Amino acid sequence: MITIITNKEFSTGIETSERADGRAFDELRPIKIEAGVLNRADGSAYLELGGNKILAAVYGPRELHIRRLMQPNRAVLRCRYNMAPFSVDDRKRPGPDRRSVEISKITSEALSPAVFLEKFPRSTIDVFIEVLEAEGGTRCAGITAASVALADAGVPMRDIVVSCAAGKANGQVVLDLSEIEDKEGEADMPIAIMPRTGEITLLQSDGHLTSEEFEKALDLAMNGCKKISEEQKKAILGRYG
Numbered sequence: 001m002i003t004i005i006t007n008k009e010f011s012t013g014i015e016t017s018e019r020a021d022g023r024a025f026d027e028l029r030p031i032k033i034e035a036g037v038l039n040r041a042d043g044s045a046y047l048e049l050g051g052n053k054i055l056a057a058v059y060g061p062r063e064l065h066i067r068r069l070m071q072p073n074r075a076v077l078r079c080r081y082n083m084a085p086f087s088v089d090d091r092k093r094p095g096p097d098r099r100s101v102e103i104s105k106i107t108s109e110a111l112s113p114a115v116f117l118e119k120f121p122r123s124t125i126d127v128f129i130e131v132l133e134a135e136g137g138t139r140c141a142g143i144t145a146a147s148v149a150l151a152d153a154g155v156p157m158r159d160i161v162v163s164c165a166a167g168k169a170n171g172q173v174v175l176d177l178s179e180i181e182d183k184e185g186e187a188d189m190p191i192a193i194m195p196r197t198g199e200i201t202l203l204q205s206d207g208h209l210t211s212e213e214f215e216k217a218l219d220l221a222m223n224g225c226k227k228i229s230e231e232q233k234k235a236i237l238g239r240y241g
């Protein structure tokens with residue numbers, strides 16, 4: 001994530017200017033979620049958020065054969081975030097890199113508090129996130145899709161984790177940054193929450209926000225999460241309702 005620091009960084013964050021794609025400061029990109037799109041996975045989901053197209057597949061809970069990873073009293077939630085070479089303008093070199101390792105790790109950390117891992121000792125639950133097309137905010141979109149895929153797999157959970165970013169672009173605090181806002185903006189702050197309690201399971205921040213802007217971004221991201229959560233419920237009900 002590249003942050004270009006401009007003198008707008010210290011502005012008040014009052015919503016004035018129009019966003020590049022014409023959205024209001026508190027508006028999400030169009031979102032679509034479908035559960036149960038893959039036959040061979042135990043659970044799956046497909047998500048579109050603006051120009052992001054993401055598939056999530058879940059396998060397990062199943063026996064974990066790698067002894068050094070095994071936990072005697074709970075399952076491990078292994079996540080693999082991967083970007084397809086054709087998902088971005090400049091061809092992405094296939095295979096893991098520092099960014100995908102980081103996103104895989106924070107995805108597992110964002111989802112784990114919601115899963116009753118203690119019900120499945122010595123097991124693994126494997127979550128695969130494949131980014132088919134990327135347009136900013138793929139880590140959040142991936143977590144949101146993975147959570148629906150976990151529910152689709154029937155994995156017992158406290159809540160359906162949902163994720164969304166807010167940040168600062170062109171001098172104003174905005175919800176759900178697009179790729180251009182992410183790259184040229186002043187700050188990006190992805191969060192994930194368990195919506196029933198509002199408990200935060202992920203909070204990252206890249207760039208500069210004043211404490212006032214931080215509060216405002218958190219508020220926007222929380223509200224964004226609640227809206228996306230409704231779409232997750234619709235996707236699950238659409239499959240089983």
Ligand code: UDP
Binds near residue numbers: 090134135137140
């Ligand atoms: N991106 C890219 N090439 C890469 C990695 C990322 O073009 O190798 C783009 C992609 O659109 C991504 C955006 O940059 O969504 C922002 O990436 P970041 O690392 O901030 O993660 P994200 O916002 O996707 O969670």
